[in-house]
Amino acid sequence: MLIKLWLPVLLLLLEVQVSNAVYCFICNSIEKPACGDDFRISPYDADSRSYCPGSCVKRRGKRAVGSVPRIEVVRSCVSSRPETCFTEQYNGLKVFTCACNYDFCNV
Known part of the structure; x- marks a missing residue:
C-alpha cells in the first residue's frame, strides 16, 4: 500500500527534476567558425550539443x-540562471552574455 501511495509522488519529482534540464549548443567560434555570429550548426550535430542540468548561455x-x-562567440552550459542578458568578464574578455532555459536557445 505504501508503495502505491509514494510511487506517483516519486515519479512526479523525477519528472520535475528532468524538466529543468535543457539541450544546449556547446561550441566556440575560434575552434569552429560556424559557431560564430553567422551561426550554422544543426541541433543534430552531436559534437556541438550537450544535455545540460542548468541553463544555456551565449557569450560574445x-x-x-x-x-x-x-569577435569571439562561446555557446555553453552553466548552472541554472534566470533568463537574462548581462556584461561580465570571461577568459580575460569583457563579454555580453545571455542565459536562457529552453532547448537550443543559445543560438
Whole structure:
C-alpha cells in the first residue's frame, strides 16, 4: 500500500527534476567558425550539443589580435540562471552574455 501511495509522488519529482534540464549548443567560434555570429550548426550535430542540468548561455566579446579586433562567440552550459542578458568578464574578455532555459536557445 505504501508503495502505491509514494510511487506517483516519486515519479512526479523525477519528472520535475528532468524538466529543468535543457539541450544546449556547446561550441566556440575560434575552434569552429560556424559557431560564430553567422551561426550554422544543426541541433543534430552531436559534437556541438550537450544535455545540460542548468541553463544555456551565449557569450560574445572582442579580442585584439594584433591591431585587428576579432569577435569571439562561446555557446555553453552553466548552472541554472534566470533568463537574462548581462556584461561580465570571461577568459580575460569583457563579454555580453545571455542565459536562457529552453532547448537550443543559445543560438
